[in-house]
Amino acid sequence: MTLHATPAPYRGPAIEAEHLVKRFGEMTAVDDVSFAVPQGSVLGLLGPNGAGKTTTVRMMTTLSRPTSGTARVAGHDVISDPDAVRRSMGLTGQAATVDEFLTGRENLRLMGSLYGLSRREMTRISDELLERFSIADAGDKVVKDYSGGMRRRLDLAVSLIAAPRVLFLDEPTTGLDPRSRVELWSTLRELVADGTTLLLTTQYLEEADQLADRIIVVDHGRIIAEGTPLELKDRSGxxxxxxxxxxxxxxxxxxxxxxxxxxxxxxxxxxxxxxxxxxxxxxxxxxxxxxxxxxxxxxxxxxxRPSLDDVFLHLTGRRAESEESADDQAAEPAAVMEEVR
Amino acid sequence: MTSTIGTTAPAPAARPIVTPPGLASQVRTHVWRNVKHIRRMPEMLADVTFQPVMFVVLFAYVFGGSINAGVNYREWLLPGIMAQTMTFSCFVVAVGLTNDLNKGVIDRFRSLPISRASVLMGRSISSLIHSSIGIVVMAGTGLVIGWRIHEGFTRAVLGFALLLLFGFAMIWFGILAGSALKTVEAVQGVMFTAVFPLTFLADTFAPAANMSPAWLRTVAEWNPISSLVRAIRELWGNAAPLAPDSALPLHHPVESTIIWSVALTLVLAPLSIRAFNRRTSD
Missing domain, CATH: 3.30.70.100 (Alpha-Beta Plaits)
Incomplete structure (x- = not known):
């Protein structure tokens, strides 16, 4: 009845990668990666350290320019229209990049005002986010005094200040204790229920299994398998x-x-x-x-049933977490999914 | 139980409209953040407060008696310390930038729909604020030990303006060092081995005219910091008579300072922006 000239909402894939390639000198970090993530779904990018997960995310979030190929976020091209991409997505990087000399609330304000939110909106959203991520009590404390889990939660909250439709999470639970990890998972599920599209990288098979609708397994910069968690498990015998x-x-x-x-x-x-x-x-x-x-x-x-760890073993002939077992990841117990029924 | 049948998922919360603010507003936000840092860590100001005050005391009372500046040494010394403090603006920028680069803060800013320049502009302005706090502390200390500005208001203001102008040029050097060097330790190393001696190899704490061998005197007199110090001393009436055989810049110190500042900016700005872009792209 009312014929306002509002543009039709974008219905295509929330995230698309098209033959993404990234070379650093002789080394090919990402080798012809293509995929599409429907709106409101969760894609898990699974692979060992150095598989090219972070480089892929950096290209898709305009931080790194693809050597060839391109990607689109909410229909916007990362190369030709990076600003539109930046307006429609949030990013939580591998290291918690919150400002440790600001309070939690100030961190939210910093990002909120850079996004151009009005002060009233910012206060409302900050309160909501602090509450949702159980840091309301510490909202006026300097982040330096936060625990690792609190920092991670604040980091995620900061990425959500402008309520992006698409969220990139690079190893969101690395370094978290098991309880904080499970808490973060349930928060992420809520976000997805609200219609947010999620791309998360992880080296924890359990995490991909818990959260992702589809999983892409990457190794040495290439996609070696793709499917739902169940499909991947069925494939390994x-x-x-x-x-x-x-x-x-x-x-x-x-x-x-x-x-x-x-x-x-x-x-x-x-x-x-x-x-x-x-x-x-x-x-x-x-x-x-x-x-x-x-x-x-x-x-x-x-x-x-076969775990995703078995899947990885089946696909690559080695364990997912064996590649860099010498570094700090070694302390993490192999996240083998026990599914005894 | 049955009441749940047919209920739909809760409506998604209204998504706020993202309208990236103008450049000025972005810069203001960055400055706000950096100034918060200073307030949270007042010890960050040590380099522009305790350290120069210590130098004032050290030079005015320990070395001062043996240095013949041709006029009251304490009055002569103050502009020198102020010029040194302003030169160290580059240090403040470099450390802040390297920290942000290493902690991924810059990447986070780059993932936002804002101007890249706003980060650097915010850094520059807050570093000038930082150094200006030092200048105020120096002026206060100077007044206590007997330093005075003997000329009118306009010349006083002009002197402070020259300090800021030179500090602005130094900021580009800071951005260059902060982008090119990988760690805060490296930044500190370069600053202490290169910039710190340069502030002494000038007409700052001891008259350049007395330096020997002759080439050292030439280097010191052509040092841009010497022009700056000579300019503000002349503007404020703290200068000693100039030796007739002094290098050319010291005969026209105000003009020289402006030329030096503009020239350094023209050379360092493109270099530092290139270094910053290279560091933040792969």
Missing amino acids: AAALVITVSHAHELVAAQALLASHVREVHVDPGARQLTAPVEGLADVMRVARVFEQSEIVLDDLGLK
Whole structure:
């Protein structure tokens, strides 16, 4: 009825990469990477250190110029219209880049006024964000006195001050303790529920599995696999039946019993565990009934689906987090997804 | 339970309209941030407060008795210390810039829809504010130990204006050093081994005319800092009679200071902008 000349909202992909290439001298950091992220969805860019994840994000956020190829954010080209890209996206880099000599509130004000928000809007949004990220009490404290988790949350809050439709997060939970990590994940889910499109890089398989609708696995600057978490897991082969016996002395009997029902059995005496490849849940039920009728006491019996770590191993022939195991990432336990049902 | 059926997801919060502010407003925001830093860390001002005050005391009372400047040494000394403080503006800029570059703050600013120049302009202005605080402290200290401006208001103001002009030129050197050097330690190293001696190899603390060998005197007299010091001494009535065989710039110190400042800016500004752009692009 009302025919205002408002431009039609952009409905195309929120993020598009088109044959992105980045070379540093002889080294090719990103090698012909293309993908598209539909609005309101989450793409996980998964890969080990040095796979080219950060370089890809830097090109898509106008910080680094592609050697060739291009990218679009909310329909704007990063090369021909970088300012429009900057207006429509937020970026949280790998290191928390909040100003440690300002308070949390002042950090929000700094970015808010650079985005041109009015003071009233800024106060309203700052209050909301501080509340949402549970730093309201520390809002007037200098960031220097914040914990690592608080800094990370503030960092994310600062990226959200102008409520960007597209958010780039470069390893958002690196260096966080497990509890802060889970908290951040739930915040990110809320953002997505509000319609924000998310691209996050991570070397934690669990993180990609938890958050991403689609995952792109990168290695040496190239895309080596792409799909939903489930598709990727299915691709890496069969599920396994895992049985843990209660008493070590019953392990041999259990092994014999199991071996008569499945093709092969792998024994881990230290963990009192038996593993066997199975087709699916029906096999597990069948084996469960067999053990129910035996005298053997079990701690656990379940189906273990392949984890994304297995996927990575399957795709590249090595573990995702092995490449730079000498640096600080080594302290992080391999984020293997346990999915025992 | 059934009441949840049919309810839709909460409407997304209204997204504020991003209208990037004008350049002046961007610069003001950067200055606001840098001035906050000074207020949070008053020790940042040590280089323009305690240090020059210490120099005033050291030179006025320890060395002063043995230095023959041809006039009251304390009056002669004050413009020298002020010129040194202004020269150190480059140090303030360089450290601030290197810090921001290393901590990823510059990258964050670059991901915003703002002018790149606003970051550097904000840095420059706050560094001039920083140095000006030092000049005020120096003036106060000077008044206590007997320094006076003997000429009129206009010439007094002109002297301070020349200090600011020279400080502006020095800022470009700071941007160059801050962009080219990778760490704050490297910046401090360069500043202490290069800039610090340069402020002494001038007509600042001891008369250049007394320096020997002759080539050293020539270098000192052609040092832009000597022109600046001579200019403000003459403007404020703190100058000693000029030795007739002094180098050309000292015979026209005000003009020389302006020429030096403009020339340094013309040479250093493109170099420093290029270094900054190179550092922030890959």
